[in-house]
Amino acid sequence: MDNSLTRILVNGLTSSPKFIPTWYNYDEVGSELEHKCVMENPGYYFAKSQMSVLRDNIESIIPSVPYELTLVDLGSGNCSKTRLVIDELLKRQHKLKFYPVDISKDFLLKSMKKLSEEYDNEVEITPIAADYVQGIEELGKVVKGPKLILWFGSIINMSYDEQVNTLKMISTVMTNRCALLFSADITQDRPTILAAYNDKEGLEQRFVQHAITRLNNEHGSQIDLKMFTFHVDFISDTSSNRMSYVRNYIQAKRDILSAIPGLGIQLHMKKGERLYFHEGTGFSCKYTLEQLENIVDKAGLCLADTVTDENQHAIFCHCNVV
Numbered sequence: 001m002d003n004s005l006t007r008i009l010v011n012g013l014t015s016s017p018k019f020i021p022t023w024y025n026y027d028e029v030g031s032e033l034e035h036k037c038v039m040e041n042p043g044y045y046f047a048k049s050q051m052s053v054l055r056d057n058i059e060s061i062i063p064s065v066p067y068e069l070t071l072v073d074l075g076s077g078n079c080s081k082t083r084l085v086i087d088e089l090l091k092r093q094h095k096l097k098f099y100p101v102d103i104s105k106d107f108l109l110k111s112m113k114k115l116s117e118e119y120d121n122e123v124e125i126t127p128i129a130a131d132y133v134q135g136i137e138e139l140g141k142v143v144k145g146p147k148l149i150l151w152f153g154s155i156i157n158m159s160y161d162e163q164v165n166t167l168k169m170i171s172t173v174m175t176n177r178c179a180l181l182f183s184a185d186i187t188q189d190r191p192t193i194l195a196a197y198n199d200k201e202g203l204e205q206r207f208v209q210h211a212i213t214r215l216n217n218e219h220g221s222q223i224d225l226k227m228f229t230f231h232v233d234f235i236s237d238t239s240s241n242r243m244s245y246v247r248n249y250i251q252a253k254r255d256i257l258s259a260i261p262g263l264g265i266q267l268h269m270k271k272g273e274r275l276y277f278h279e280g281t282g283f284s285c286k287y288t289l290e291q292l293e294n295i296v297d298k299a300g301l302c303l304a305d306t307v308t309d310e311n312q313h314a315i316f317c318h319c320n321v322v
């Protein structure tokens with residue numbers, strides 16, 4: 001982890017309220033746990049909905065252009081959805097250059113080994129193991145020409161300002177021969193949302209709390225999860241310049257003082273104090289169309305088209321530079 005990410009982690013653990021940024025969940029084990037949630041949590045509607053929107057609309061979702069596209073995938077994960085895009089692009093062009101960007105280095109390299117075996121020499125893969133800031137900077141240097149940029153299932157896990165700023169950053173590597181396709185969650189039904197993020201099997205809890213296990217393993221702390229209660233709630237906000245979100249946190253059962261030697265700090269929590277598993281007010285954000293339009297607009301991009309399914313869970317937003 002580089003210095004700027006370590007600084008964000010330290011800041012989160014010493015600020016008020018305390019938080020661990022969502023990206024810290026994603027090392028190899030965390031990525032596997034997330035994959036398990038997506039596959040085995042029956043209430044996790046978002047991944048299923050994204051897959052079904054893509055399957056039903058893949059031809060129209062990928063822009064029809066008279067030139068070859070290079071594919072970029074921000075927060076590529078295991079590329080389960082990206083494969084549908086790759087297959088469609090390979091119907092239109094013989095070869096494809098593919099740049100997946102992900103913070104979870106070992107998981108990225110493992111996923112790309114599998115992908116390159118599947119597609120042999122039809123897809124030329126250049127993995128970029130980095131966070132979005134460094135990854136987009138690198139893309140700006142090495143990827144020229146028309147691009148299709150995917151950002152699936154990930155904008156939802158950022159604070160409002162980070163969402164706008166990351167879209168702005170993405171726009172800096174786009175020209176009028178590029179398109180951005182990102183997916184977001186437009187579910188507003190409270191019981192459905194709570195069932196997804198607080199499943200009976202505790203898969204989501206295991207994934208989220210992996211941040212503490214990682215902290216203990218990497219930075220020598222001995223934070224005991226038994227000293228906390230785990231909470232999930234959903235905050236609905238449909239006002240035009242905000243969004244709804246899920247909150248995930250642990251709450252101290254008693255005063256806690258635990259050294260984190262690798263970070264040179266102590267975790268100091270009063271009884272009842274919360275530690276959030278996301279930066280900002282929440283994560284797994286839910287949007288109205290107006291809210292999404294405002295975010296895209298603030299980033300200086302143009303929302304050209306949207307596609308959703310009949311259940312109105314996942315929405316795919318096609319954006320161009322203005």
Ligand SMILES: C[S@@+](CC[C@H](N)C(=O)[O-])C[C@H]1O[C@@H](n2cnc3c(N)ncnc32)[C@H](O)[C@@H]1O
Pocket residue numbers: 022023026031074075076077078079080081101102103104130131132133151152153154
């Ligand atoms: C919710 S998963 C989505 C994975 C994949 N795009 C999909 O739709 O199945 C988020 C992905 O983004 C990566 N990620 C999270 N925060 C990141 C950051 N700040 N920079 C780069 N990658 C990040 C994670 O490692 C993970 O693979």
